[in-house]
Amino acid sequence: MKVHYEGTAVSTRLLSDHAACVAEWKAIRASHLANKVENYSDVAYNYAACPHGFLLEGRGVGRRTGANGNQDLNRAxxxxxxxxxxxxxxxPTDAMLSAIRDGIELLREHGAGTEIKGHRDGYATSCPGGPLYAWVQKARRVRPPRPRPPRPRHPLSRRTTCPPR
Known part of the structure; x- marks a missing residue:
C-alpha cells in the first residue's frame, strides 16, 4: 500500500463541504484523464479519503495503480x-485517517499485502506530506488485522454478510 497526497494547495473548504470533496475528486480524475504524457485510463489512485471520512472509489480493487510509476519498487x-x-x-482529520485505514483493510481483503508506505518511500518526493507521512510511519508498525472467517450467506441475499443476530 502506498499513501499519497495531492502535493498542491488544497482548499480548507473541503472541511465544511463534502460536495467540495466530491468535486475535488472529480477534478483529480479529469486531470489524470487529460494527462497525455502518463496516458492514464482512469484516475491514478485506487481510492481517495476525504476529511469527512468517506472512501471515494478510483480504480478500486484488482486494478493496477497508475500513481506509483513503473519502477520495480512501486509496481506491486x-x-x-x-x-x-x-x-x-x-x-488529515481523524475521519480521513479512518477512511484510509478502511481502504487499506478493503484492499487487504482482496489480496493486498501488509506493507504500508508513503510515496516518498520509493521515490524522491515529499508525498504524502509531513502530517500524513507521520501517520503512515505509525500505521506501518501496527500489526495488521487477522483475517476474519467467512460468514454464512443466504443464497438469495445480495448482501455480502448476514446481519448480526
Missing part, C-alpha cells in the same frame, strides 16, 4: 490518496 502497490495538500488543508 495499491494507492490511496488523502485529500490534503502542501498548503491550505495539510492536516
Amino acid at each position: 502497490h495499491y494507492a490511496i490518496v488523502g485529500l490534503v495538500g502542501s498548503e491550505g488543508l495539510t492536516e
Whole structure:
C-alpha cells in the first residue's frame, strides 16, 4: 500500500463541504484523464479519503495503480490518496485517517499485502506530506488485522454478510 497526497494547495473548504470533496475528486480524475504524457485510463489512485471520512472509489480493487510509476519498487502497490495538500488543508482529520485505514483493510481483503508506505518511500518526493507521512510511519508498525472467517450467506441475499443476530 502506498499513501499519497495531492502535493498542491488544497482548499480548507473541503472541511465544511463534502460536495467540495466530491468535486475535488472529480477534478483529480479529469486531470489524470487529460494527462497525455502518463496516458492514464482512469484516475491514478485506487481510492481517495476525504476529511469527512468517506472512501471515494478510483480504480478500486484488482486494478493496477497508475500513481506509483513503473519502477520495480512501486509496481506491486495499491494507492490511496488523502485529500490534503502542501498548503491550505495539510492536516488529515481523524475521519480521513479512518477512511484510509478502511481502504487499506478493503484492499487487504482482496489480496493486498501488509506493507504500508508513503510515496516518498520509493521515490524522491515529499508525498504524502509531513502530517500524513507521520501517520503512515505509525500505521506501518501496527500489526495488521487477522483475517476474519467467512460468514454464512443466504443464497438469495445480495448482501455480502448476514446481519448480526
